[in-house]
Amino acid sequence: MSIVDRRAENARRTPPCVVARCAGDDRLREVRAGLEEEGVPLRVEAVASGDAVELAYEAALASSLGVGIGIDAAGGICVHHAKRPRESPVLTAVAAQARLCGHDAARLVVGLPLKTPSEERENPWPDN
Amino acid sequence: MSIVDRRAENARRTPPCVVARCAGDDRLREVRAGLEEEGVPLRVEAVASGDAVELAYEAALASSLGVGIGIDAAGGICVHHAKRPRESPVLTAVAAQARLCGHDAARLVVGLPLKTPSEERENPWPDN
Amino acid sequence: MALVVGVDIGNSTTEACLAELGPDGPRYLGGALAATSGVKGTTDNVPGVVKVVQEALSRAGRRKDELTAVLVNEATPVISGLAMETITETIITESTMIGHNPDTPGGAGLGVGTTVAFHDLASCATDEPVICVIGAGVDFEDAAAGINAAAERGVEVTGAIVHADDANLIANRLHTVIPIVDEVTLVEKVPLGMPAAVEVAEPGRTIRTLSNSYGIATLFDLDPDQTRMISHVARALVGNRSAVVVRTPHGDIEDRRIPAGTLTLIGEHARLSVGMDAGADEIMRTVRRVRPLTDATGEAGTHVGGMLATVRDTMSELAATSSGEVQIQDVLAVDTFVPQRVTGALAGEFALENAVALAAMVRTSRGPMEALAAQLRTALDVDVLVGGVEADMAVLGALTTPGTDRPVAILDLGGGSTDAALATEDGVVRSVHLAGAGDLVTKLIDSELGLENRDLAEDIKKFPLAKAESFFHVRMEDGTARFFTEPLPPETFARVVVLGDAGMRPVPTRHSLDKIRQVRRSAKHKVFVVNALRALEQVAPGGNLRQIGFVVVLGGSALDFEIPELIAEAVADAGIVCGTGNVRGTEGPRNAVATGLVADHARRSAR
C-alpha cells in the first residue's frame, strides 16, 4: 500500500476557504476585510518567517480552493494560486494594497476579474 | 520555520494534469482515451490496492488541477474533485463506463457539463 | 358598521378584500388569495370562494357571522386555447450534408476526396485523394494505423468521418494533420465512392469554405445551376465548427414550407382569410383589418381547425349552449421556432423550424352566475351580491395605487388573457379582452428550448438564471458571482440553473445561459408587449396612446420580474407613466377587482 500523507487532506476537511500564511499580521485585518466583502471565507495560519511568495504558494497548496495569501514580516503581500508555477504568483503587492489583495484572492475563487491594476502586478500584459 | 512538506508540491511541478491512481489497469486505456479526446493531460500512478473512491480522492489532492480518478482492482472507477468532501465524489462507475469517466474528469477541468447520465451517479438531482 | 368582503373570481386565482364600511368610506382589513376552483363563472368556483373569504376573516380576526355581505364580480367565463403549427421543414432528400457540431472534432482544415470505407482503405487505389469513413466498432488506434499505412502506400487521405467520439484520438496518432468529424451516429448511411469534403475549423472559429456556396462550387467544380442547388446546404452550415458535404448525384436539401391551414377571421364588417404560413405579422394585420372580431374559423382537417374546434367545444359545454353559438372574440398569433430533427440527417442534426403559435379567446355574455351566487349564499349563510362590471371594478381598485390619476388605463396580465380598461376623466370606462398571456409565454419558452417540461418552463419564466461554474460558485445572469460553502451537486456542474424558490434547478439542455435568457425575454416581448400595445390602442381615445396619462399593470403576470419593465419601456415614448400597480398601497398588482367591488359598494351605500 502506498504511503498516504493525510496532513494536507486534514486541512482540507474544514469548510472550503482561502488560506493566508502570515509572518507578520500588520495588515491582516485589511486582507480579511477584502475577502469578507466578496463573501469568500479565509483561514489564517501564523508562521515564524518566510518570503511572501513562498508563503503564498504553500498557503495555496494548503487551501482546498487552491488560493493562498502570504504576508512576510515586512508587510509584503503575495496572492498565489495552486495551479500556477511557484515562481509565477498571481500578484505581489505592498502593505498599502492589503485590502485589494483580499479582494483579488476572493475573485480568483469566484472567477471575477482582478481589481489590482495590472501595472502593479508581476507580469503585466504587454498591451495594457 | 514551519515544516514544509514538499512531496505534494513536487508532484505539482510537472505540467498541470489530472491524476489517476490505479490498483488495476484493466480499463485504464479507455479512461486515458476519454481525457485525450477532450484535450486534458493525465498522469497515472500505480498503487498496490485501495478503494476507488479513496484512490480518486488521493489522486485529486495530488493533481494540480484538483481532479483525480481512482480505479480499484475490481475495475470500479471513481472521479473525484479535491474541493469536494472525501465521501462525496463526483461520480462512481463500473468498468464499462471507463471512457465516459475519462471524458467527465476532463470536463471538470474545462467546465463542461458531465457526459455520464445523472441516474448513474451517486447523488442524482431530485428533479432529473 | 357593515363588514363586507369583495371577491374576484379570476381564471387562475380567486382574490378577496375584506373591509369595514364606516362614514368615512371603507376601512380595509386585508385580503386573501387562492387558486380558482373550476372554470371561472361556474358553480365549481364555490370552494375557492369559501376558502378566500374564511382566510380573509381569520387573518383579520373576525368571525363569519359578523359578515354583512359578500360582493362577487360578474365572472364572465373567458377560455383561451393555444396551438402551435410548424410551417417549415428541413428535408435532406439524399445524404448530402452532415452539419452537426460534435464537441470535439479533430485536426483542422479542409479535405476533399472520394469517400472510402475504412475497411477498403488497405486495398484502394492511389490515384485520387480519399475521405475515410470509419464505422462503429473500429478502435481509434487501428483507425490511425490504417490511415497511416494507407498514406505510406501513397494514398492521399484528406479527411475522415467517424462514428465514435474519437476524432482527437485518431488525429493525435496520424503523421499528417487532416480534418476529422466524429460522433456521426448514422455513419453507415454516408454514401461511398462519392466526392466529399470535410472541414474542421480551429477551436473557437467557424468553417469558411463549406458555408460558402462558391466554396462548395470550387471544391466540386459545380456549374452555376448546381451551385444554386447547393446554396441551401451552404446556408445550413453557417456557424458550424465542423461539417461534411457529400456530393450525391441528385442530392439536395430543401427548406420546405408545409402547406398549413387557413384561418378565417370574421369581423362585424368584413371577413378575411389568411394562411397560417404567412406568419404572425400578416395574421395580426388581418385581425386588425376585420376588427371588431366576431368569430374565427380554422380550415377543417388542419391544426388550426382542430384547435379552434376544441376551444369551441369546451366553451359550449360550460355555457350549456350549442358549439355553433360560441364565438371567438380575439386571436393572437406569434412567430416562434421549434427545434426538430432533420429528416434524412446522418448525425441527429436538429434544425430550427419556423412555427406560428396561436391563442384564441372566447367570451360568453354571462355565465351561470345566479346559480353560483345561490350556492354561495347557502355555503356561507350570508347575503351574496353579484354585480359591477369587471373592468369598472378593476379601474376603481387600480386607482387606490399611490401616484395614479385619471385618465388611467389598467392592463390585467393574467394566465390566459390580457385585459385592459381605460377610465377617462369623466368616468367613462372602455375595456377589451385579448387572447394570449402568461400561459402562452410558458409554452413558447418550453417549445423554443425543446424542454418538453412545462413546469421547468414556468420556472424559467419566473426566475433568474445562473450557471454553476464550479462546485462552489455560481455566476448569476447579471455577471455577479456567489460563493457556497457546501459543494453543489455534480448534476449542476457547468450547467445553467434556474434560481427558483426551491433552490437551484438545472436546465438539462445544451443551450447557453444567454440563449435561454434571450428566448425568455423575447417570449415575454412577443406576448405581453404586443398585447399591451394592441390593448391600449383599442381603449385609448381615438387610438392615441398619448391620451393615456397613467398605465397600471395588474394581475399574476405583473408579478414577473421583467414584464412590467418591458411594457413601461415600450410605452415611455408616448409620455405614459407606466408601472406595476400597488393596490391600496400594500397589495402590489393583486386584489384590484376585489378592492374595486368594496369601493363601489361603499360609494353606493353612502349615497
Added chain:
Amino acid sequence: MALVVGVDIGNSTTEACLAELGPDGPRYLGGALAATSGVKGTTDNVPGVVKVVQEALSRAGRRKDELTAVLVNEATPVISGLAMETITETIITESTMIGHNPDTPGGAGLGVGTTVAFHDLASCATDEPVICVIGAGVDFEDAAAGINAAAERGVEVTGAIVHADDANLIANRLHTVIPIVDEVTLVEKVPLGMPAAVEVAEPGRTIRTLSNSYGIATLFDLDPDQTRMISHVARALVGNRSAVVVRTPHGDIEDRRIPAGTLTLIGEHARLSVGMDAGADEIMRTVRRVRPLTDATGEAGTHVGGMLATVRDTMSELAATSSGEVQIQDVLAVDTFVPQRVTGALAGEFALENAVALAAMVRTSRGPMEALAAQLRTALDVDVLVGGVEADMAVLGALTTPGTDRPVAILDLGGGSTDAALATEDGVVRSVHLAGAGDLVTKLIDSELGLENRDLAEDIKKFPLAKAESFFHVRMEDGTARFFTEPLPPETFARVVVLGDAGMRPVPTRHSLDKIRQVRRSAKHKVFVVNALRALEQVAPGGNLRQIGFVVVLGGSALDFEIPELIAEAVADAGIVCGTGNVRGTEGPRNAVATGLVADHARRSAR
C-alpha cells in the same frame, strides 16, 4: 508570349495579378498584395505598386525585364469621412438618484427614512426612521458599531449609503438586516435631512420597488404630478441590483435631446433637410428620396457641418480643386449609442446616450492618373496602360469564381466604401459607390464599447472572442473549452479576450462576452447588411433584387468571418445565391479588379 501584370490600387490595399497571355487566353501565374501607399489615385501610390509588381514576379520566378505591360485601373479617389454626434444627454438636475451597480452591495430589502450623516447618528432623534450616510474614512467596524448603538438607543436605521467598498463588512456586523449600497464615490453630495430610499435585491435578482414609478410614489407619498416627474428615475433604475433614491425638493432627472445639427441633402431633382436627431432611419429615407445625391452640406457650427467640411477640404487638396467643387455623393447614417458619464451623478454612473454616426463619400471624376502612370513607367521601366472602368474589371474578375454566372452582382466591401456593380446577361454593367464600410464598423465597436482603442476594436471586429475562465482554460464564444498547459497571465483571468493572430488579447472593460459579441454583430449588420441591400437595390434592374441571380462578395471586409454570411442570410429570401468570391478559384475575395484587368486586356489583344 506576353507577360502582363494587372494592378488594382484600392483605398487600403494594392493588389497585383500576373499572367502570361497565350492563344487560349491568360495563364495566371499568381499575385501579390500590399498596403496602398498614400491616397488612392495619387502619385504617392508608386512605391506600393512597385512592391506588388516585384513580389508577384519573384513569386512566379520571373524577371522584371520579361514584363510586357503593367495594367492599372482608373483609380478614382474615393474619400470617406466619419463623424458621430450624441443626440441625448442624461442630466440629474439635483441629486435624486444613485443607480450604480456596485459589485458587492450588502444586506437586502428596502429601507426608507431621512438621510443622516454617520457622525450625527449618535445625536439624532428617535422619532423617525433614518438612512445613514457613511462618508470616506469611516472604518467598517466603527460604522457597524455606530449603527448598532443608534438602534439600541431606539433609532430605526433602515438603510445605509457608504463611500468605501464596505457594504458586506458592515452588514455582517449589524444586528438587523438592512440594505446597504456602497462604493458611492461622491457620497458627500448626498443631501442630508431628506427622505430617501435604499433598495438591494438578493444576489442575481434586480430591484423591484425603486424601478417602479408607483413603488416610488408609495414610498414618498407622491401625487400624480410628482409621480410623473419621478418616472424617469424609475426607468433609469430598471435592471439594477441596488439603488438609492433621495427625494430632493425639486430634484429631477431629464432625458434631454441635444439640439443637433441639420443635414441638407441635395439631389438632382430635390433638396431636403433633415435633423441629425431624427435618427438614422429618417436620414436614410431622406437620402433615398433625393437620390441621385449630388451633394450634401451640414449646418455650420455643428458637428455635421464640421465633418462634411473636413471631407471636402481633404478632397480638394488631393484633387487640386477648390473645396467648393468637391461634391458628396453618398451618405450613410447609423443609429448608435455612446456610454457617457451622467452629469450630476453621485457614483460615476454611466448612461447609454443615443448617437448618430455618419459616413460620407466624395468621388472625383478622375484623379491625377496620368502623372501616376508616368512615374510608374519610369520606376518599372515598362509600358503602363491605364484603363478599364473599375466596376467592369471587378465583374470580369469576380466571374472567375467557380459556380457564378450572369446576371451577377458584385459587392466590394472595403474599408471606406461599399461598391457594387451588376452585369446583366447582355453585358451591361451598372455600378454604385456607397459611403460606409469596414472602418465604420470598427468605429462603432470602439465607441459603443467605450474602448477608446481603435486597434483593439479592429481586433474585436476580426476575431472571435473567448473568456479566460481559469489559469488553464478559456471558453470560446461558441461554448467549447480549450485547455492550456502553460498558465495564462493573471491579466486575462476572468476576462473576455480576443483570439487574434498574435494570441489572446484581454478586453479591458466590464462588458460580458455576449454583450461584446452582440455589439460586434450589430455593427456589422448596421453597416454591411444595410449597405448591401441599398447597393443591390440601386443596381438591380427596376430595383428588383429577384432579377439578380448571383452575388459575389469581394474586398477586405469579405474576409470577415461573419459579414458575408449576414449578407447571404439577408438576400436569401430574394432567391439570390450569395457567397464570398473565390477569384480564379484560388484567391478568395481578393484580386478581382487586378484579375479583371488581365482578362480584359487578353480579350482585347485576342481580337
